[in-house]
Amino acid sequence: xxMWEQIRANKRNSxxxxxxxAAVLSFIGWIIGMAFxxxxxxxxxxxxxxxxxxxxxxxxxxxxxxQIFLAASKAVPVTKNVHPxxxxxxxxMAIAAQLPMPxxxxxxxxxxxxFATGRSPQTASIAVTAGLLGxxxxxELQGVVAHEMSHILHRDILFVTLAGVMLGTITLISHVFxxxxxxxxxxxxxxxxxxxxxxxxxxxxxxxxxxxxxxxxAPLMATLLYFALSRRREYLADAGGARLTRYPEGLxxxxxxxxxxxxxxxxxxxVTAPMYIANPLQEEGMKLxxxxxxxxxxxxxxxxxxxxxxxxxxxxxxxxxxxxxxxTPIPASALKSDEAVDIRQAGEKxxxxxxxxxxxxxxxxxxxxxxxxxxxxxxxxxxxxxxxxSDKVKCPRCGRISAVQS
Amino acid sequence: MGAxxxxxxxxxxxxxxxxxxxxxxxxxxxxxxxxxxxxDVQLKRRHDLIPNLIETAKGYMVHERETLEAVxxxxxxxxxxxxxxxxxxxxxxLGQALSKFLLTVEAYPDLKANQNxxxxxxxxxSTENKxxxxxxxxxxxxxxxxxxxxxxxxxxxxxxxNFTKSDFFEIEDAAERDVPKxxx
Numbered sequence: 001x002x003m004w005e006q007i008r009a010n011k012r013n014s015x016x017x018x019x020x021x022a023a024v025l026s027f028i029g030w031i032i033g034m035a036f037x038x039x040x041x042x043x044x045x046x047x048x049x050x051x052x053x054x055x056x057x058x059x060x061x062x063x064x065x066x067q068i069f070l071a072a073s074k075a076v077p078v079t080k081n082v083h084p085x086x087x088x089x090x091x092x093m094a095i096a097a098q099l100p101m102p103x104x105x106x107x108x109x110x111x112x113x114x115f116a117t118g119r120s121p122q123t124a125s126i127a128v129t130a131g132l133l134g135x136x137x138x139x140e141l142q143g144v145v146a147h148e149m150s151h152i153l154h155r156d157i158l159f160v161t162l163a164g165v166m167l168g169t170i171t172l173i174s175h176v177f178x179x180x181x182x183x184x185x186x187x188x189x190x191x192x193x194x195x196x197x198x199x200x201x202x203x204x205x206x207x208x209x210x211x212x213x214x215x216x217x218a219p220l221m222a223t224l225l226y227f228a229l230s231r232r233r234e235y236l237a238d239a240g241g242a243r244l245t246r247y248p249e250g251l252x253x254x255x256x257x258x259x260x261x262x263x264x265x266x267x268x269x270x271v272t273a274p275m276y277i278a279n280p281l282q283e284e285g286m287k288l289x290x291x292x293x294x295x296x297x298x299x300x301x302x303x304x305x306x307x308x309x310x311x312x313x314x315x316x317x318x319x320x321x322x323x324x325x326x327x328t329p330i331p332a333s334a335l336k337s338d339e340a341v342d343i344r345q346a347g348e349k350x351x352x353x354x355x356x357x358x359x360x361x362x363x364x365x366x367x368x369x370x371x372x373x374x375x376x377x378x379x380x381x382x383x384x385x386x387x388x389x390s391d392k393v394k395c396p397r398c399g400r401i402s403a404v405q406s
Numbered sequence: 407m408g409a410x411x412x413x414x415x416x417x418x419x420x421x422x423x424x425x426x427x428x429x430x431x432x433x434x435x436x437x438x439x440x441x442x443x444x445x446d447v448q449l450k451r452r453h454d455l456i457p458n459l460i461e462t463a464k465g466y467m468v469h470e471r472e473t474l475e476a477v478x479x480x481x482x483x484x485x486x487x488x489x490x491x492x493x494x495x496x497x498x499x500l501g502q503a504l505s506k507f508l509l510t511v512e513a514y515p516d517l518k519a520n521q522n523x524x525x526x527x528x529x530x531x532s533t534e535n536k537x538x539x540x541x542x543x544x545x546x547x548x549x550x551x552x553x554x555x556x557x558x559x560x561x562x563x564x565x566x567x568n569f570t571k572s573d574f575f576e577i578e579d580a581a582e583r584d585v586p587k588x589x590x
Binding site: 091 | 441444448525528529531532535536539540542543
């Protein structure tokens with residue numbers, strides 16, 4: 001109770017990063033304004049437009065941002081019968097965190113990943129990919145869900161949304177400017193050059209070049225700041241997840257499995273990437289490992305989790321110092337008010353069967369899309385589409401008629 | 407006149423202080439009650455699941471009547487518990503009986519392949535987890551509330567309005583605490 005509140009309040013470093021991003025946003029607005037008309041008024045107007053755009057986008061994202069985000073990620077809301085275990089695990093973590101039950105979504109994608117969204121715990125949602133559900137055992141799934149639940153508990157989502165929208169605005173402005181420049185110089189190059197030759201053309205050209213460079217660099221800088229911000233929150237969510245489950249190994253081995261994946265998540269993009277538990281964007285054939293920058297290196301996260309002697313924040317902090325030689329990401333106030341927490345024992349371990357796994361992933365995808373399964377007496381498993389009208393179905397192998405319950 | 411105002415100010419400040427402490431205590435007591443109801447929901451769910459589970463297992467486990475009966479009896483006893491301490495004790499025994507039952511299940515591959523049984527087993531193990539997590543949350547709340555009642559100055563207000571300490575939901579038996587290791 002008290003401890004979570006302190007973690008929530010302790011956002012000094014995150015706010016600093018947000019302010020820096022706002023500075024980048026203002027600068028890009030100012031320099032583009034100046035590039036068009038070399039007048040301080042134009043620069044100011046540029047800043048106003050850039051900040052105004054950000055505010056509008058923040059309002060939009062607060063009004064329906066989680067819905068937009070879920071839709072952009074092609075997440076489908078599911079009921080308990082689609083995947084009872086996922087529902088149970090989310091419910092367990094909601095109880096442990098003493099939060100209301102979030103809405104549950106499945107992303108129809110074979111790449112393993114997960115994210116949480118929603119401005120407040122009351123409107124929170126947790127989404128996991130079908131690939132994640134197929135690959136992880138119960139303890140590992142619990143670890144991932146606990147990590148996401150910690151994001152909700154720490155109110156990270158609100159913060160990441162503010163920063164994410166700012167990154168989006170910077171990227172958008174730069175993109176529009178660069179595109180505009182590209183096409184105007186291609187289409188009507190003569191008119192453009194004749195204008196820059198007129199009075200004060202030299203200074204204008206310099207400003208234009210600075211603006212072009214800024215438009216290329218600003219998104220990169222904003223991305224770096226955004227990633228720095230999200231990395232801190234990731235470590236903290238790992239610590240929170242370990243404490244909620246009292247089983248750091250679950251999350252560690254889940255991260256290990258996620259990092260072995262070589263397929264990028266098709267529905268993720270640069271802005272949404274930091275929302276996921278592990279960076280969803282890596283190039284084909286490359287391992288999702290230490291190359292990532294949205295998230296702390298996965299191997300380091302695993303190393304810290306595996307070095308934990310207990311499951312409390314103090315244990316995470318000690319393990320962090322030992323494994324990375326960096327200063328701890330856990331606020332001192334949380335360390336002081338937390339009591340010792342023992343690690344619980346492992347649940348049952350299933351042997352890994354790759355063939356079965358990929359079949360499971362496929363089944364989860366079908367089920368998420370509203371199909372349900374019917375096993376004929378001859379053993380054939382039939383997929384019944386959601387718009388199937390008849391109440392009987394004939395088995396294509398043995399010809400037996402089975403009743404369809406809807 | 408001046409002295410009267412000073413006294414009045416002291417009385418008002420003191421009254422405000424007592425009201426504040428009183429409200430804190432009431433809020434904490436309600437949080438304890440709420441945390442308990444969370445456990446209670448899960449315990450009921452556990453009690454509801456057991457008959458189905460036993461019914462499904464019965465057909466396969468003909469030679470395990472004793473184990474099945476132990477679970478059924480423990481359940482009946484747990485359902486009759488009247489207070490937190492009693493409930494903690496009988497639920498602990500039920501947990502033991504259940505884990506023994508689930509160990510025995512390992513010897514019956516047919517039962518383990520039964521879809522219905524698998525679904526029930528997932529529900530049961532999830533309910534066990536929920537009980538454990540709800541218990542943790544409840545005990546945290548109780549600790550916080552009991553501390554408030556015993557510590558100065560809230561202990562004075564607690565004494566005045568008769569706030570009593572809440573019981574922890576502790577599982578007595580050490581064997582229950584560590585889940586039996588299942589190897590495959």
